[in-house]
Amino acid sequence: MGRDSDTLVTLMAEGALSDADARLASDVARAAGAEPLGWDWIDRGCALDLRLRGGLDLRLRGGGGLRAALEDAFEAVDVIVQPARAQRRRSLLVADMDSTMITCECIDELADYAGLKPQVAAITEAAMRGELDFADALHARVKLLAGMPVETLDACRLARVRLTPGATRLVRTMRGWGAQTLLVSGGFTAFAEPVAAEIGFAEVRANVLLHENGRLTGEVAEPIVDAATKRAALLGAGVPAAEALAVGDGANDIPMIEAAGLGIAFHAKPRAAAAADAAIRFGDLRTLLWAQGVGRGDWVG
Template sequence: MLIARLIADPLGLETRLDAASAALEGEGMRVAAAVMLDFCGDVLQIMLPDGDPATLRRVLDDHFAPADVLVSAREIEVPRLFVSDMDSTMIGQECIDELADFAGLKDKVAAITERAMQGELDFESALNERVGLLAGMAEDTIETCLAERIRPVEGARTLVATLKAKGCRTVLVTGGFHHFADPVAEQIGFEQVVGNRLAVTNGKLTGALAGAIVDSSVKKRVLLEEGSALGDEASSLATGDGANDIPMIEAATWGIAYRAKPKARAAADGWIDRGDLTAILSLLGIPRDEWVSA
């Protein structure tokens, strides 16, 4: 069984659904049912007896983009675990890029960040290079950057608060830094934070990291370990936007790419291209009247 849920422009929806159904028939995949969910009125659910999830995602993308989509080979439910990236996923910024702006280095650092997110650069080397450029910066510049630049994306607080209210454990895991991630997690409502630590001496950044690096393998390990602690059958949801999130997205029961780079989007079970993060709640089948405002 394959289940697809999508939120798309309602204009011409039936025509596009007919075209998508025909395209799937051409791939040997028969649509058994397609209905708007009663409890989430803007969500179209498409069910197929069997087929290839990647093909289904491709056909839906061809006919409904831009849309918010989730494709699953099992019944969709509220996950027991939610693990998310931070930069450009839960917040609208890349913290290291914004911090570098205070040193007049944003363009240089942002170019490295973009290439790393696209999967064109080794993450560890790119991270060390960028952190090295911040050597000598006053530690209290981070507080200024947080206050002036860093903001949660729309729907982040409601997503996390609603999942927690449904009994889901929430973990923020980032290749960024605890200096940013700890206050962001508190603001949004995450229960645990995993991230990198900037080394500081005499109130200034040394240009190095303190401790082991949180990279893509660590993100995946956190998801698997947290899920194992909840039980072998615990379902999980992961969100992210860059190449560093791909192993975590692929390891989750449902991996959703948020406004993501092409490689991360291609690796995911679904994506949010149209709405804000509350679209995830609709795709999971949580009625709007059960959302928790935060």
């Protein structure tokens, strides 16, 4: 495939795609100056690849204007535009946790136990949009949790934390072909370590909440895990960045998304979506397997 074309467009929508959608995507690509070469189903009705030659500036994230044109042409269809590769399966996955591998923001759920959720959630949202420095926002939120019993952490995790659909399949399938998998979270080890174990990540890095006499002190151990830590984890994994897949949802994830060969914004804030190669807006984490050309028959878990 890589010898025949220079660009690959993947359309993904659970049980909602047809050959007519492939023809429409071909027309949109042709209008953008590319030459459609045909399409192939990854999973019929769910995911297909459109092969293209020429006309695209892939130096721009997501293939320039083609991604936007395709997203405008379809309802509830996720679109990835990437250079064609002989081997699409990535050798490294670096993932955010909150609102990416799990469906919630852990610190907001902790705050809910303390009756402080509105105050903490407002700081979280501002930080995710990139309006606040991450470290300052983290310290401000953690300070509000001072005095909380340590056992509340486990109680909150068990009651509130749910895995994002497709998380286990994504991680275990990638590990099955030998990829490194790393969960790097600006959240807390009390959540990230059990979550990583449940999903199947080989490594995990997150912030440590400090406590004394069984209660949180309102402080977090230094150095904190932040955007720079995430990017450094990707670049220091011993795998070429071009072989890496990074996924996250907030401003704190942008540096690792930009560093990865394939950077994915998952149900993300606008700044993260604009920085990524693709923005998954509708599907779950199984879309990241389709993005790598992997159909259901090769999924694990």
